[in-house]
Amino acid sequence: MLPTGTLVVALVLGSALLVAALCVVARAVMGPTILDRVVALDVLVVVLVASFGLYAVLTDTTTALPVLVVLSLVGFVGSVSVARFAAKESR
Amino acid sequence: MTAAAALAAVGGAAAEERVVGPVGAVLDVLALVCVGAGVALALVAALGMLRLPDVLTRLHAGAKPQTLGVVLVAIGVALDVRTATAVGISTLVVVIQLVTAPVAAHMVGRAAYRTGKVRRDLLLVDELSRLEGHDEPEGGLPDGCVRVPGGAAAVDDGRTDDDRPADGSTSPVR
Numbered sequence: 001m002l003p004t005g006t007l008v009v010a011l012v013l014g015s016a017l018l019v020a021a022l023c024v025v026a027r028a029v030m031g032p033t034i035l036d037r038v039v040a041l042d043v044l045v046v047v048l049v050a051s052f053g054l055y056a057v058l059t060d061t062t063t064a065l066p067v068l069v070v071l072s073l074v075g076f077v078g079s080v081s082v083a084r085f086a087a088k089e090s091r
Numbered sequence: 092m093t094a095a096a097a098l099a100a101v102g103g104a105a106a107e108e109r110v111v112g113p114v115g116a117v118l119d120v121l122a123l124v125c126v127g128a129g130v131a132l133a134l135v136a137a138l139g140m141l142r143l144p145d146v147l148t149r150l151h152a153g154a155k156p157q158t159l160g161v162v163l164v165a166i167g168v169a170l171d172v173r174t175a176t177a178v179g180i181s182t183l184v185v186v187i188q189l190v191t192a193p194v195a196a197h198m199v200g201r202a203a204y205r206t207g208k209v210r211r212d213l214l215l216v217d218e219l220s221r222l223e224g225h226d227e228p229e230g231g232l233p234d235g236c237v238r239v240p241g242g243a244a245a246v247d248d249g250r251t252d253d254d255r256p257a258d259g260s261t262s263p264v265r
Contacts, residue, residue: 013130020137027140033208035146043136043153050133053164057126057171065180076191083198
């Protein structure tokens with residue numbers, strides 16, 4: 001069990017991340033263009049990285065850290081390939 | 092000794108030297124402050140996603156936490172966990188993000204411009220259209236956009252036609 005102060009910080013930062021994720025998912029659902037969705041999902045990746053970082057800080061463990069590397073790489077490849085696809089689609 | 096064993100030995104040694112006591116407590120608080128700042132940046136970017144009107148402005152809001160926010164979170168993790176493994180992985184994440192995030196944002200912005208998904212009534216200056224020699228992106232104006240009299244590309248930039256090269260080329264650099 002976490003100490004009380006740490007628990008309060010965890011709750012505050014965790015709920016901020018939850019609100020952020022909900023906003024981003026709302027934009028990804030609303031669109032209106034595919035590029036809006038790509039930008040929103042990029043920010044969702046940032047929210048996920050922040051969540052795993054918060055988890056690592058609160059628990060003092062390194063088990064979540066490789067996930068950060070994978071998320072960074074996958075987010076880049078995804079947005080670049082969708083951007084290329086959108087550019088080709090219009091011609 | 093294999094490379095993996097050497098890495099594990101280094102990590103183990105660093106773990107044993109992990110700073111505790113007053114200095115460790117200060118580092119823990121600094122780590123939480125860094126992660127909190129990163130979370131705040133992510134929240135602001137998410138609000139920008141909802142509130143801002145078109146792709147380019149949302150890209151502008153979203154690109155900031157992709158670099159600064161992730162850097163802050165990685166610094167926080169490195170300050171808190173304080174092992175060689177954690178510091179190395181955090182550095183790797185920061186380097187990857189600093190290299191890839193601007194490239195991805197640039198490609199998304201270019202695709203948005205070329206496919207006509209830019210709200211041209213919100214633009215003050217459009218230097219790309221002069222550069223590429225046409226007033227509208229190839230896909231035409233997006234739905235709901237009206238043509239502004241004079242056009243966004245005709246914004247007065249302080250130069251007259253006499254200032255421009257005679258061959259019709261215009262430099263986007265001022």
